[in-house]
Amino acid sequence: MPPLFNKDEVGRIKKEIEYWEKELVPQWLKRLPERMSEFTTLSGIPVKRIYTPADLEDFDYMEKLGLPGAYPYTRGIHATMYRARLWTMRMFSGFGGPEETNARLKFLIKHGETGLSLAFDYPTLIGIDPDDPLAEGEVGIVGVSVPTLKDMEIIFDGIDMSTVTTNMTINPPAPVLLSFYVATAEKQGVPYTKIGGTTQNDPLKEFIAQKSYVFPPEPAVKVAMDLIEWSVKNLPKWNPISISGYHIREAGSTAVQELAFTIADGIEYVRQLINRGLDVDEFAPRLSFFFDAHINFFEEIAKFRAARRMWAKIMKEWFGAKKPRSMWMRFHTQTAGVSLTAQQPFNNIVRTAIEALAAVLGGTQSLHTNSFDEPFRVPSEFAAKIALRTQQIIAYETGVADTIDPLAGSYYVEWLTDEIEERAWRYIERIERMGGMLEAVKKGFPQREITEASYQFQKDVEEGRKFIVGVNIFVEEEEEEVRNVPLLEFDQEEIEARQKKRIKEIRSNRNKQRWERALNELRKAAERGENIMPYVLEAAKAYATLGEIMSTLKEVYGVYVEPPIY
Amino acid sequence: MSSPQSTKAVETLLAPTKRPIKVLVAKIGIDGHDRGAKVIARALKDAGFEVVYTGIRQTPRQVAIAAVQEDVDVIGVSILSGAHMHHIKKLMEELKELNADDIPVVVGGTIPIPDIEPLKKLGVREVFLPGTSLRKIVEIVRTLAREKREKEKLI
Structure with missing residues (x-):
């Protein structure tokens, strides 16, 4: 497929850019320097002053975009x-x-x-x-x-x-x-x-x-x-x-x-x-x-x-x-x-x-x-x-x-x-x-890459390479409005007590035999390496609780503990 | 903040041991948001402090015990689950029980403004909301650590 822009035209644009960078831009920079020495995206990708067809020289529309x-x-x-x-x-x-x-x-x-x-x-x-x-x-x-x-x-x-x-x-x-x-x-x-x-x-x-x-x-x-x-x-x-x-x-x-x-x-x-x-x-x-x-x-x-x-x-x-x-x-x-x-x-x-x-x-x-x-x-x-x-x-x-x-x-x-x-x-x-x-x-590997990137970002904010309005630029000392944000109010202790009470009732009212059988079957299926879904569904229907089902599976699969690295 | 003179006095007091300030960075509760804790652990380390990071899903008791065993100068707790009132109250009780309530505690995370005062009443020395600069955190931790050491010397 031919590229989107014809070669002659791209050549002409490139020449024009060369002139622009040599002649026009320096005049402007002298009068008014740019806000930053380097502009980058949040991912740290350098962003140029301008993009033109010269940046998409071999761009094949159908291959890259299609419809x-x-x-x-x-x-x-x-x-x-x-x-x-x-x-x-x-x-x-x-x-x-x-x-x-x-x-x-x-x-x-x-x-x-x-x-x-x-x-x-x-x-x-x-x-x-x-x-x-x-x-x-x-x-x-x-x-x-x-x-x-x-x-x-x-x-x-x-x-x-x-x-x-x-x-x-x-x-x-x-x-x-x-x-x-x-x-x-x-x-x-x-x-x-x-x-x-x-x-x-x-x-x-x-x-x-x-x-x-x-x-x-x-x-x-x-x-x-x-x-x-x-x-x-x-x-x-x-x-x-x-x-x-x-x-x-x-x-x-x-x-x-x-x-x-x-x-x-x-x-x-x-x-x-x-x-x-x-x-x-x-x-x-x-x-x-x-x-x-x-x-x-x-x-x-x-x-x-x-x-x-x-x-x-x-x-x-x-x-x-x-x-x-x-x-x-x-x-x-x-x-x-x-x-x-x-x-x-x-x-x-x-x-x-x-x-x-x-x-x-x-x-x-x-x-x-x-x-x-x-x-x-x-x-x-x-x-x-x-x-x-x-x-x-x-x-x-x-x-x-x-x-x-x-x-x-x-x-x-x-x-x-x-x-x-x-x-x-x-x-x-x-x-x-x-x-x-x-x-x-x-x-x-991905854990380390992320830890590194997040620290880098924080340093960029700290050292004024990246801006956050209200945090490191246009900061207000006394923030009246913060105190006026109407927050969702609910009685967490009441909810916790209610949920504890309900689970207790469910445990005492369910069919013990069906419940016990369902969890046993689940354990055996997990040990055999079978697909556990049908067994989990049956356990759920038997009113086995989330914690009971997960504990059964933890016994078979074990539990992950992350090494605390920063 | 202590005056320059008293800071100098403390430095002189510390000089023979030159033990770096030691901080416990802890995640209490069951939320997995560890970005802030890790960034702060790293910043404290870069500031020359010794840092112990607990990892996620710690109970108040585990954190109190770790603080005593590690003999830290400051405990920094990160909570983004909204359960901070409950967990911090417990942590303060545990520290008291271990006779370690002289270790200053600072808290960071998604903390509603109206909870800041109640947390301070529980004995929390400082509450850091999202957006607090690392420099400020480092300074406050340093000040609290020095105050604690100064008091120890007086005893």
Whole structure:
């Protein structure tokens, strides 16, 4: 294919640039020096004064971009994108007990939210019951406490599970929470074919960044693959995994590392599933991704575009996928929690709007916008509503959703997309040489890279190479407004007591025989190396608690302890 | 802040041992957000302090015991789970029980403003909100460590 720009024209532009740099620019610099000696993206990629066709000399349009809905999907996975259907506005929510979360979900549905997303509390995230000593003081704070099937039934009371899709941000205990969900839907009479949603179920990033691991890396990956295999065969509408860069980024990685490590995680999972004898086109269409939208606007857009192109190539060329859907990188995006500041917190509304815009211009399938009060606590209803309205303003007022991938062809955006892709490939090659991401994680490679990058960023802020308004520039000493932020108030102690009481009642009222048999069968299945999903589902239905099911599995798989390296 | 003179006096007192300031950086509770703790551990180390990092998912008791065993000058606790009131109250009780409540405690994380005063009432010396500069943290830790050592010399 011929390059986009003809050689003579590029030559002419290059000559012009040469003159411009020698003659024009120095005159201006003399009069007015530039603000920084070097401009870089948040990932540290140097940014030039100007980009022109000379930076895209061999740019082959069809090879690099193509058309939306067609390989390599750089411009979007659907041919009509947001002109047909806007992204799903999916606000992560949940706090307190199941009753509070039920009320919050109904509130969000009433205000036009189109997809549900459950945040769990820390005890649930690491698979312990509310009456476990480690759970003390933590029940219901950062999300909802869901230790039994009964709790899930309460969360969805009065919500028709055949009409909503639900994202569950849950990892090691994902098989348990999915079982609670499926069993609740069954009780509502919803057939398996109509159960839709996502389990995050991404074990590798737990070791890399999120740190809510339970089992050691190998069994952790095994359990996650069990869920995927079972889901692919039983729940045609379920996304069994959300391969997540979000936490990697929030832990301090660069955009390039976020992209590279997430794709390397994806490669590891695809290999694992193929090794189980699954056909790539059977499961690949169900894989979904999750990225961060940080504040460096163009870098984020370029990252999303590069991600789609890289994944399509990997699926087609490395794994021989045939179905277009197998090559689609479908992803959810969340604006950057780490970009929010406790100082002058109302500024966070603006940050979130800019990040959300980047996600939309990057072609995301669904989006969560953070609330401005999140440096302090989980959001109040007021703050969460502004965050949702931010998405609605982008969708309905700005016109950015009316044409597909409107930044394509920007010399800078295309150059940056290529640059980020190139840098990400180099990381992926290194990880491949280590034997893939599972091995790299065991060696601590991505962990170390992130620790280094986050320290570097902090030093950049500290030494004035990067700016954060209200933190190291335009700082206000007395911040009246901070004291006026209305925070979500709830009685944590009451919720903890309520959850402890409920789990006690469940333990004494359930059918002891069925419960005991279910846990025994689960243990034996895990020891035999079988797919544990059907056994976890039966245990959930027998009202075995989250902590009981996870303890049974810990006995077989062991528990991971991270070496405390900084 | 101590006056330049008293700082100098302390330095003279410390001179024979030249033991570097030792800090315990601890994650209490079950949240896995270790970015801040690690960045701060690193910054303290770069400032010449000796740093012990506990890793995640520590109980208040474990942290109190580690502080005593390691004989640290300051304890820095990082909590981003919202359970800080509960855990810090416990930590202070544990320190008292171990007769180690002279070790100054500082706390960082996602702390709502209205919780700062109650934390200080529990005995926390300083609360660092997101966005606090590393320089400020290093300075305050240094000051607290010196104060503690000064008091020890007086006993």
